């Protein structure tokens with residue numbers, strides 16, 4: 441099938457895309473408009489936790505769309521109640537607000553923290569509203585989420601920023617302590633910085649943050665939009681450190697490919713009053729029905745253990761690849777991993793891998809000296825081996 445450049449040029453430019461149109465997806469595989477197949481290690485940017493077009497999403501969409509699509513957020517609906525129950529039964533949180541994107545869930549977290557800081561004022565009787573976030577962090581693309589993010593250049597593109605976000609250094613507890621003022625209300629971080637290049641917060645750092653925030657009466661917010669829903673081996677990545685945060689946001693994997701996100705809080709922190717938070721599509725039954733189907737699959741006996749096992753296998757094989765080709769190692773948690781290249785050859789590898797014949801390999805290079813792997817959580821060992829072999833060929837063909 442041909443596609444017309446004329447029609448493509450009607451889309452706003454937001455990123456540089458290869459001249460392909462994808463028309464079908466099945467598990468770890470995508471097919472383009474010319475019928476060429478690709479082994480997909482992006483999976484919608486760590487979104488498709490059960491791969492492309494899994495049966496359970498298809499079934500949930502078909503069944504729920506036939507039954508009830510939109511009663512409005514003014515009324516309860518069954519799937520959103522069931523998904524809230526599943527998420528709270530399997531985490532340290534008590535209350536859920538559903539959203540449509542990670543950035544929107546994070547906006548909700550900022551609002552909830554500011555509201556809590558109004559209820560829990562400082563000694564001088566003032567509202568607290570400052571949130572400490574981290575260099576290189578990524579929290580989304582609304583103006584407030586960009587202000588919270590520590591991405592280079594983001595402080596000026598759409599200036600002025602939303603005030604009240606201060607950036608500390610990941611895994612450096614003193615840098616956090618230094619930023620605490622009598623206006624501080626929360627500390628917010630990704631348990632593994634995804635867009636920054638898969639940089640894990642250490643277990644010790646997560647624990648030190650929990651201790652510090654408790655001592656200073658601050659909220660601890662985890663942005664698990666990328667790390668949550670089994671991606672790191674436990675259902676939520678905060679569980680790897682054995683701590684209990686106050687607020688968590690989810691996105692990406694929670695919908696397995698459909699727009700769904702969530703804001704979760706402990707009971708004492710869930711201080712919104714009627715009218716303070718909402719949204720037309722929030723918690724709609726079609727998306728939350730998909731969320732229920734996904735959550736049930738992730739919670740099935742043995743599933744999360746299989747993610748841990750495959751994560752350990754991918755880690756070990758990436759290290760071997762790194763040794764073989766003289767690269768700089770690997771890091772990550774579960775099935776969110778990065779290969780450190782030691783030189784700026786990431787974009788070259790991505791292009792070469794995509795252009796392989798007879799089928800291509802889709803990879804992501806969030807930084808030029810790094811490749812990030814975000815397979816579906818039900819990826820097979822054969823599909824991991826296939827990717828590793830293709831990647832090794834590409835590295836050899838580039839002279840590494």
Ligand SMILES: *Cc1c(COP(=O)(O)O)cnc(C)c1O
Nearest residue numbers: 541542543578579580665666691
């Ligand atoms: C992707 C991502 C977001 C933004 O989610 P959107 O659905 O694109 O708005 C926020 N935080 C983290 C950690 C992410 O990886």
